[in-house]
Amino acid sequence: MKSELISASATRRWLQPIADTSNLRNGVGRPWEIYHAGQYANSTVLDVFTKNGYAGAYASYFGLSPDLGAGFAILSHDTSGTAADLNAYADIVSLALLDLEALAAAEAAAYYSGNYTGQSGNGDTAVIQSPSDGYGFVVADLVVDGIDLRNQTAFAANIELENLDFRIYPSNVVQGTKHLFVAVFQDKKAPVDADTPTCITWQEVGSLGENIADQFIFDTDRTTGLAQSLSVLGRRSTLMRGAS
Known part of the structure; x- marks a missing residue:
């Protein structure tokens, strides 16, 4: 994961958690809400840097996984006139990230084993x-x-x-x-x-x-x-x- 707008060192600082919350699954970044995916002691912890926003009937949710070099974006419009709750969709995408982690392991094996x-x-x-x-x-x-x-x-x-x-x-x-x-x-x-x-x-x-x-x-x-x-x-x- 890299940025073409700021330096590599600034990008690394930007893509870092800065504080934990009372929920072991969630951290805080600048300006991120960070989701800690994984089983902790029994697996790696995969940080997903997320941000969401709402405007009227429109909602957006995107996330970046620096460890996998991947990300996702969800955009929606709700005909009810209020913005949709995209958390459920984000959970589904998180499952896809676990599949990406398995693919990354297979790729690493081809490169080094x-x-x-x-x-x-x-x-x-x-x-x-x-x-x-x-x-x-x-x-x-x-x-x-x-x-x-x-x-x-x-x-x-x-x-x-x-x-x-x-x-x-x-x-x-x-x-x-x-x-x-x-x-x-x-x-x-x-x-x-x-x-x-x-x-x-x-x-x-x-x-x-x-x-x-x-x-x-x-x-x-x-x-x-x-x-x-x-x-x-x-x-x-x-x-x-x-x-x-």
Whole structure:
């Protein structure tokens, strides 16, 4: 989502919540009414920046979803002489946004998931998969410079390797064709989140030390946007993506 009328930094500030309300589903922006879509702890929170207006028998309602780069507009005229209530229509559109979120996940998988192989002969490899549950990408295998980084991470986090949930998520750090992803680790068997609507893994990003593989750089094709290679920040090797 971008604006051609104001600077990129001003656009980012403009498309931000500035306050919450007593309703967990609603926030306040400048000048937006913000709808928080999603199941909170169990999913991403998708902010929809909305604005509505009325004039006589006419009503309008539009919304922007910066995360999806999509939006909607509803215009109506009511023959009764009073403006129609468009909230019900907006709810229907919100359901469509959830479908767009699923399409975005499928598109991201096509861009980034796959098998990556090193050229050094050290057996370097990475397997990046789309999860069947939750969000981000699962790092199913990761050997760089001859070191099994999943095993190293599990040891540092005091997690049994088979219980390590190693995922990477995109950041907003992009330079040219390079896109930075950040890793989040969780113990699948840990009782802290068992049967509770919490998500605290974000508090632990970067807490395992500088030698842990927690930042990944995808280098993409300038034309198609498809990932061509993967490197781990602080490691020498670059892994090339195999054919899909």
